[in-house]
Amino acid sequence: MITAEKPLQRKQSDPQPASSIIETRHLIISYGPTVAVDNVSLLFRKNSITALIGPSGCGKSTFLRSINRMNDIIPSARYEGDIIYEDVNLLDKNIDVTALRKEIGMVFQKPNPFAKSIYNNIAHALKFYNIKKKKKLDELVEDSLRKAALWDEVKDRLHDSAYSLSGGQQQRLCIARTLAMKPNVILLDEPSSALDPIANAKIEELIIQLKKHYTIIIVTHNMQQASRISDETAFFLNGHVIEHGETNQLFMNPVQKETEAYISGKFG
């Protein structure tokens, strides 16, 4: 059982450029004989939003999930190369993955609130920090819900079931739960693809707000979404990164012919 706050052990690796928070170096991820991510070196800047785009099966989710070691739960998954986060190699076998997942939080495609009240979805996360006093819990629950732009909609029904919320509200609750863990980085795996356009717009607005305090990496199939919200985009194809750069540049003036073909809808 995980009980106490345990900071991620800092064992220095080669230093990263000052503006970056995460860097993958020659990252290869395989599932048995299938190479899902093939020699990917990417750098993620602090307080930026990076979109990962590409056709189905090109390795985007595998790459994203490797950053907080979610692939560890798949027995056939193997890593080579490095993932450097604030000068720590996250692939080091001594990494405490629980501590890591507090600093690098993740929100999934399908909202997955706990079968608890709205309040307890957040309070449960805070227990990992051994916060038990009601006043402090109340304060932090409110703070997380405000940061996730949900407070005004739920402040009068905090003890209702999380399942009584709409899909978009549930997803913002999941974001609030992630924020309660005080992360530095938030990984979003198609966070609004299951939502209607209005709920999607709220999530996009929220993601842009969150960039002030967090670094965000988002997998999206929606190229309009990538171009609306991201600062940088990486285009994946067959496990490789074909092109990575500023979003405007990549969409308006792609360098590689495969990128051009993908963003103009010729495949995928």
Ligand SMILES: Nc1ncnc2c1ncn2[C@@H]1O[C@H](COP(=O)(O)OP(=O)(O)OP(=O)(O)O)[C@@H](O)[C@H]1O
């Ligand atoms: N648990 C797994 N076991 C074995 N192979 C897997 C597993 N998860 C993914 N793969 C394979 O790894 C490759 C990359 O899959 P991944 O889900 O990362 O791609 P993706 O770009 O995120 O796709 P999508 O956009 O459809 O979600 C695919 O060939 C896929 O079949």
